Amino acid sequence: MAANEITATxxxxxxxxxxxxxxxxxxxxxxGILAAMxxxxxxxxxxxxxxxxxxxxxxxxxxxxxxxCFALLALALDLVWGYCGILSxxxxxxxxxxxxxxxxxxxxxxxxxxxxxxxxLPDFMVFLGWxxxxxxxxxxxxxxxxxxxxxxxPGLLGFVFGWLAFRSRVTGVYLxxxxxxxxxxxxLAFFRNEMGFGGNNGLTDFKDILGFSISAPGTRVxxxxxxxxxxxxxxxxxxxxxxxxxxxVVTAVRDAEPRTRSLGYRTDRYKLWVWTVSAMLSxxxxxxYVPQVGIINPSEFSxxxxxxxxxxxxxxxxxxxxxxxLGGALVNYAQxxxxxxxxxxWLFVLGALFVAxxxxxxxxxxxxxxxxxxxx
Amino acid sequence: xxxxxTTREVMRRDQVFDLVRPAQSVSxxxxxxxxxxxxxxxxxVSFDGFRALDELTLYIDDGELRCIIGPNGAGKSxxxxxxxxxxxxxxxxxxxxxxxxxxxxxxxxIARAGIGRKFQKPTVFPNHRVVExxxxxxxxxxxxxxxxxxxxxxxxxxxxxxxxxxxGLGEAGHELAGKLSHGQKQWLEIGMLLMQNPRVLxxxxxxxxxxxxxxDRTAELLTRLAGRHSVVVVEHDMEFVxxxxxxxxxLHQGAVLxxxxxxxxxxxxxxxxxxxxx
Numbered sequence: 001m002a003a004n005e006i007t008a009t010x011x012x013x014x015x016x017x018x019x020x021x022x023x024x025x026x027x028x029x030x031x032g033i034l035a036a037m038x039x040x041x042x043x044x045x046x047x048x049x050x051x052x053x054x055x056x057x058x059x060x061x062x063x064x065x066x067x068x069c070f071a072l073l074a075l076a077l078d079l080v081w082g083y084c085g086i087l088s089x090x091x092x093x094x095x096x097x098x099x100x101x102x103x104x105x106x107x108x109x110x111x112x113x114x115x116x117x118x119x120x121l122p123d124f125m126v127f128l129g130w131x132x133x134x135x136x137x138x139x140x141x142x143x144x145x146x147x148x149x150x151x152x153x154p155g156l157l158g159f160v161f162g163w164l165a166f167r168s169r170v171t172g173v174y175l176x177x178x179x180x181x182x183x184x185x186x187x188l189a190f191f192r193n194e195m196g197f198g199g200n201n202g203l204t205d206f207k208d209i210l211g212f213s214i215s216a217p218g219t220r221v222x223x224x225x226x227x228x229x230x231x232x233x234x235x236x237x238x239x240x241x242x243x244x245x246x247x248x249v250v251t252a253v254r255d256a257e258p259r260t261r262s263l264g265y266r267t268d269r270y271k272l273w274v275w276t277v278s279a280m281l282s283x284x285x286x287x288x289y290v291p292q293v294g295i296i297n298p299s300e301f302s303x304x305x306x307x308x309x310x311x312x313x314x315x316x317x318x319x320x321x322x323x324x325x326l327g328g329a330l331v332n333y334a335q336x337x338x339x340x341x342x343x344x345x346w347l348f349v350l351g352a353l354f355v356a357x358x359x360x361x362x363x364x365x366x367x368x369x370x371x372x373x374x375x376x
Numbered sequence: 377x378x379x380x381x382t383t384r385e386v387m388r389r390d391q392v393f394d395l396v397r398p399a400q401s402v403s404x405x406x407x408x409x410x411x412x413x414x415x416x417x418x419x420x421v422s423f424d425g426f427r428a429l430d431e432l433t434l435y436i437d438d439g440e441l442r443c444i445i446g447p448n449g450a451g452k453s454x455x456x457x458x459x460x461x462x463x464x465x466x467x468x469x470x471x472x473x474x475x476x477x478x479x480x481x482x483x484x485x486i487a488r489a490g491i492g493r494k495f496q497k498p499t500v501f502p503n504h505r506v507v508e509x510x511x512x513x514x515x516x517x518x519x520x521x522x523x524x525x526x527x528x529x530x531x532x533x534x535x536x537x538x539x540x541x542x543x544g545l546g547e548a549g550h551e552l553a554g555k556l557s558h559g560q561k562q563w564l565e566i567g568m569l570l571m572q573n574p575r576v577l578x579x580x581x582x583x584x585x586x587x588x589x590x591x592d593r594t595a596e597l598l599t600r601l602a603g604r605h606s607v608v609v610v611e612h613d614m615e616f617v618x619x620x621x622x623x624x625x626x627l628h629q630g631a632v633l634x635x636x637x638x639x640x641x642x643x644x645x646x647x648x649x650x651x652x653x654x
Contacts, residue, residue: 245511246523252501252512259499262460264487264518264572273520 020239026322026366027239031232037064038228042221058217062292063336065224067329069289072231074312074328075321076281079238081310082319083247084274085254086171090179091282092306093186094154096296098283100190101153103203103296104137105146106214110207123205124198134196143210150287151280158279159272166268166275171257180303187301202297209291220292227288231325234281238321241277250274311354317366327364406473406490406575413438413576413606414459419468421454421630428454429465430630436576441602443617444610446627447650452610453496455627456578460493461486472576488518492574496581498561502554506545506564509553510536513568535571542600543567544593559590566597576606583616595619626650 021027041064044056073095080086112119116126120133139145161182165175193199212219241247252260253267261267290296299305309328316327331353338346361368386393406413414436421429429451436442446452457463458470461483470478476489487493501509514532517523528536540546543563548556553564562582569577579598583591591613599620601607611617617624617638624641626633634644641647 241524244524245526246520248504248508248512249523251503255501255503256499259495259501260512261483262487262493262495263513263568264484265512266484266518269520270523 020236020243024239024322026320027235030235030322030325034068034228034232038225042225045217045221058220061217061224062220065220065227065292066289067332068224068227068231069285069292070309070312070332071325071328072227072234072285072288073282073309074316074324075231075234075238076278076285077309078313078316078318078321078324079241079281080275080278081313082321082324083242083254084250084271086271086275087173087176087310088179088275088278089176089303089306089310090181090183091278091309092303093179093183093301094158094279094282095286095289095305095309096183096186096190096298096300097154097157098150098286099290099296099300100197100203100286101140101146101149101283102287102290103206104140104149104197105143106206106209106291107203108137108141109209110205113207114205122198122203124193124201125196128193136196147287150283154283154286155276155280158276162272162275162279166271169268180306183301183306184303187298187303190298190301198297200298202295202300203290204295204297206291206294214291214294223288223292227292230284230288234284235321235325237277237281241274242321246270246273308350311350311357313364314357315353315364317364320364320366323364323366326366330365407475408438408473410474411435411437413473414608415469415471416455416458417469419455419458419465419470421451421458421463421465427630429458429468431468432627432631434625434632436606436608438575439603439606441599441607441620441622442609443621443624444608444627445612445614445617445624446633449629450627451630452627453580454630456493456580456608456610459486459576459578460491484518487572490573490575491578492569492572492576493578494562494565494569494580494582496584498558498565500553500556500561500564500568502552504553505550506553506556507536507540507549509564510539510567510571513571515571515573539567539570542570543597559586559594562586562590562594563597566601570601574605576608577601579607579609581611582609583611583613591616592619 021031041056041061044054045058045061048055050057073091076094077088077091080088080091107122110122114123114126116123118126121130125133140149161179165178170178189195190197190202191200197203206214208214209219209223212222242250249260249265249267249270253265253270257267286296286300308331312327312331313324314327315331316325317323331350335346335350338349357364363370412435414434416432416434419429419432420427428449432451432455434455444452444455454463458465459478461478461481464479472478472486472489472491478486481489501512504512511528511532514535516532517526540549543566545556545560545563545567548560553561556564566577566579566582569579582594582598586594595616598607598609609617609620621638623636624638625635626641626644626647628646628650633650634641634647636644
């Protein structure tokens with residue numbers, strides 16, 4: 001009997017939260033690559049002379065920075081899809097809202113250097129003949145305010161949307177459809193000039209961020225590093241979430257929601273919590289993306305973008321976090337390569353990729369690698 | 377509810393306004409001084425005109441092991457749905473102890489107050505280990521924020537250990553629940569119920585699809601649990617019911633047909649008729 005008790009005690013994981021990355025080889029590799037990139041890429045760009053074969057052009061740095069933003073969006077999507085089973089076809093909306101919040105700050109930084117030279121009003125408002133700044137543009141001349149809004153606006157939309165949807169127990173394909181409708185509705189709204197976000201031209205012609213010229217190589221490198229750090233930190237946040245008891249409840253909701261509810265968990269609140277966190281991370285990704293591409297317009301809300309994000313996660317490997325981040329970066333890299341050769345073919349390739357992943361390797365690239373690892 | 381109905385509701389003189397009724401709190405505790413722990417009185421549930429429960433009245437005593445049998449469609453599952461708050465009856469009363477009105481509580485509150493239910497089909501969390509399944513079921517705070525920082529205490533670990541022993545899965549603690557055999561999943565489910573320290577265990581068809589050895593172990597387990605908990609078992613398998621039952625209730629067409637020991641019930645001509653047909 002005594003011996004029995006001892007074995008039983010040993011079965012229970014001792015202090016499961018002690019080591020965050022314990023047993024997470026993929027996560028360690030991802031963070032290792034990120035750390036290396038954050039150190040090496042700036043050196044290769046800023047210190048190595050331009051004619052050296054090791055020089056990384058500023059264009060390439062910005063491109064990589066964008067991939068990191070997409071990886072962050074994929075990570076956020078994986079948190080809700082891979083772990084909570086909520087297939088969102090509207091995460092692009094949170095990404096775009098974060099981007100708009102950052103874009104508004106960048107617009108206000110232009111000051112009187114715009115075409116019309118108005119010290120307060122952005123060009124498009126002068127063009128539309130507006131007299132004064134709409135109230136929702138107040139505060140965006142401060143970086144801290146914009147940074148807050150980058151998280152708060154997508155978070156709030158996510159919270160309201162999720163509160164309505166999860167409380168009414170909208171799940172599965174219905175939730176996917178309404179999330180898609182949400183981003184589509186926002187796209188139509190943002191296309192309208194009256195909305196006050198620059199209509200179909202969006203926000204562009206940014207000059208500087210925090211006083212640094214936005215096109216300077218140094219700023220580009222800093223933005224790239226910020227994206228890398230944001231991705232790394234978000235990975236750790238997501239990892240903390242999925243390793244906690246909250247993460248186990250959320251996975252339980254994914255596998256058997258009625259059962260979780262019967263255990264006394266308010267599953268809608270758990271879903272809402274994870275959904276809102278995911279929306280905020282997506283907003284962060286969008287905010288880092290906009291200064292690197294130099295424009296944000298309503299097409300970022302397009303449903304296609306959100307669907308593409310789902311494909312990234314599926315290709316990378318759903319429910320692994322690092323796999324999703326990998327997918328986000330790799331698929332976009334592939335897109336850059338392919339668009340250079342055969343621009344029209346890209347959407348077919350993307351579609352084929354999704355079908356192939358679903359049919360032949362449902363666990364994505366990560367699953368493929370793991371199987372290799374087990375086989376040898 | 378239209379404004380007219382609302383007004384009428386306010387004008388009713390046979391009841392006080394909701395707002396002056398004492399708020400019901402789970403912490404008020406369970407009052408079983410009068411014996412029964414579950415009271416169902418005149419409970420009627422109808423779906424599209426079909427009466428699944430027809431003025432059902434049933435009392436379950438504290439610490440009792442009660443088997444409920446009845447042909448298909450007798451209302452056994454609906455009864456459990458009413459007790460656990462999944463289905464609202466058209467009228468009738470359902471009380472947990474003397475103080476807790478089940479009809480004014482939702483599913484989650486009822487589960488937290490101490491009524492655990494094992495579903496017909498074993499639903500464990502397949503991608504969690506056995507110990508994690510038990511940990512999720514453990515009584516304790518259920519809030520989102522507290523779950524984020526929750527750690528397994530030594531006490532909790534002991535509790536998981538003892539339940540693992542109780543349900544005979546001590547060896548399988550680290551396996552994924554999805555890999556367990558059918559019988560083991562059923563026991564794990566019962567273990568998950570036990571983790572919630574329930575006063576009442578509602579067990580729906582525990583031995584469906586089990587081998588004879590597994591059935592014997594289940595019978596042993598349920599008998600052991602009675603006394604510390606009130607156990608209500610709904611089961612089709614007569615042999616199994618005979619092996620555990622002290623008190624049997626026969627349901628038929630949504631109402632109690634007969635109640636008593638297994639022998640009494642089996643010799644009741646109405647029961648024989650229902651089971652063997654006209």
